[in-house]
């Protein structure tokens with residue numbers, strides 16, 4: 001074998017980098033936690049964490065914010081993963097946070113935004129010092145400059161002007177009391193990489209990613225699920241269509257797309273040919289302004 | 303146009319490159335074009351750019367807006383931090399570290415270059431080499447980025463003139479002899495018109511070299527890594543203590559150099575104990591060998607004491623543990639680095655404290671002049687320093703191994719990363 005043969009495919013390189021990050025964090029932080037949204041990105045994170053510590057169990061718990069508006073299919077998949085891995089699940093509920101006065105429901109703020117306060121409170125209450133998130137730099141402009149280790153002050157805020165330089169694969173995990181670190185182990189993965197990896201690993205993801213029949217109505221140019229949680233307004237007509245979801249979020253804000261893609265391969269073909277980014281297409285919460293994501297990040301969003 | 307739909311071949315590989323250029327040399331336009339021509343831009347992103355272009359009164363779609371970053375920077379109209387961008391062609395995925403060019407952002411360029419396989423320096427054909435472009439080349443060479451591409455941009459504004467290209471090419475080649483640049487390619491382009499970016503230019507029949515995209519797709523990077531000297535910094539000890547894996551004890555880490563195989567006789571540093579590799583695990587399967595940059599778990603035949611921060615190497619080829627470090631350092635914070643200063647140092651998986659014993663000289667990255675009287679290093683300055691560490695570090699010269707030859711310095715009071723070091727030797 002010549003040296004030229006020692007090559008790793010790009011997916012293997014990304015995997016190796018992410019595993020390295022998981023191990024660094026587990027070694028250097030007192031109390032890490034993995035933030036699980038239920039979507040494909042957090043499932044890939046769980047898979048990478050599983051690989052990083054195998055045959056030992058993942059040495060930190062999984063935290064999910066229960067918006068009260070989650071897709072039941074997503075909860076099922078979450079439970080399957082958590083049970084198989086034998087990892088501890090902590091659920092922080094927005095309803096509890098409202099009841100406890102941790103966040104304020106003024107009737108105008110979306111549940112997706114109330115997640116921020118609920119999440120920060122859960123991190124603080126449990127004393128977590130590092131929280132893994134599934135953010136990818138290809139998702140959105142504001143994320144392109146995010147570090148793998150993203151430092152948050154004692155208010156959970158991100159200061160884009162004051163980020164620590166990040167060189168080689170040497171991560172700086174120093175914290176002061178009350179601060180925590182957001183860790184983005186899949187920073188360098190693209191949407192297509194995520195799908196390739198799910199296909200290659202043959203791992204379970206929520207069924208709503210695949211094509212299925214669903215009763216939907218159109219709102220603001222997006223197809224929304226019919227559900228008692230999201231009553232239709234005047235003029236909105238419910239029809240049954242063949243759809244799939246490209247992201248899993250709040251059921252009242254996450255739209256689906258018409259699609260017949262029912263296998264990973266078909267999804268990959270669809271993603272590769274996609275003309276609209278996943279967030280732009282189907283996330284109501286990002287559409288308010290071009291800088292919406294940046295504003296939410298500064299406040300402590302994932 | 304080349305066939306560049308994002309494909310999904312299992313053997314697709316990865317190229318990380320860093321871009322550097324002075325303001326207005328056309329870096330954003332070039333990156334925008336690479337993303338655009340490789341179909342890595344989506345309809346909604348393009349629409350946003352079209353809207354903004356129109357609002358600004360441009361008569362064309364300003365591709366440079368695609369790589370425009372945070373709002374605060376948008377307002378200032380400049381890029382002030384490293385931004386990472388992604389695109390793919392059927393055979394390769396690319397990660398661009400887009401770094402600002404100005405001298406006051408040297409630390410950002412150093413950051414972007416630290417992980418790059420290739421550095422792309424952009425110059426304006428009308429201006430030729432500037433002090434800035436020389437500095438960019440110096441930094442890429444200092445960071446040991448193995449491949450360099452000099453793009454002579456805005457060829458459309460010099461009538462695609464061959465003599466202009468030849469002159470800048472010759473001038474740069476002459477300058478590069480003072481540097482460490484193992485592989486150089488000089489490409490005449492127009493980022494705005496697309497000449498020689500993805501498609502071969504019809505305007506420059508005199509140029510027979512590759513287009514930029516062709517070069518990026520084909521430059522050979524796998525052999526840039528050290529495959530001879532085994533270096534395995536231990537990150538984490540895996541001990542399941544479960545019934546099923548009761549006696550399992552594995553040393554997890556990412557291979558920094560060489561090829562590890564079961565049966566290899568190894569030494570654990572700094573203790574110097576020797577053992578043999580019993581097996582190498584990659585998740586639930588055993589592999590026959592591990593090489594950089596694989597993340598694996600190594601099991602040893604003996605019950606030796608190994609913990610995070612230790613390094614596994616070959617018995618006859620191991621780094622010498624040392625507490626005296628001689629290195630080039632890029633200083634990254636406003637408070638200057640001074641002799642006698644104490645800092646935390648992170649090198650591979652080992653963290654220690656370090657005392658600055660001496661600042662030997664400051665390097666003028668424009669003239670390569672060494673100032674022996676410097677006494678301190680300010681923000682964005684680079685110099686040669688001597689450190690004494692509290693515990694031995696297991697290091698190699700940076701020129702041999704970019705992983706075991708690099709370190710960061712951390713201010714213990716603020717927790718901020720204040721310096722980046724490359725070990726001499």
Ligand SMILES: Nc1nc2c(ncn2[C@@H]2O[C@H](COP(=O)(O)OP(=O)(O)O)[C@@H](O)[C@H]2O)c(=O)[nH]1
Pocket residue numbers: 323324325326327328329330331332366455456457458459491492493494495
């Ligand atoms: N004629 C011409 N103009 C260019 C070319 N590349 C960039 N420009 C223009 O030069 C200006 C600066 O380009 P930009 O990409 O913003 O430069 P940056 O500051 O290096 O990112 C813009 O007005 C571009 O349209 C080129 O190849 N030819």
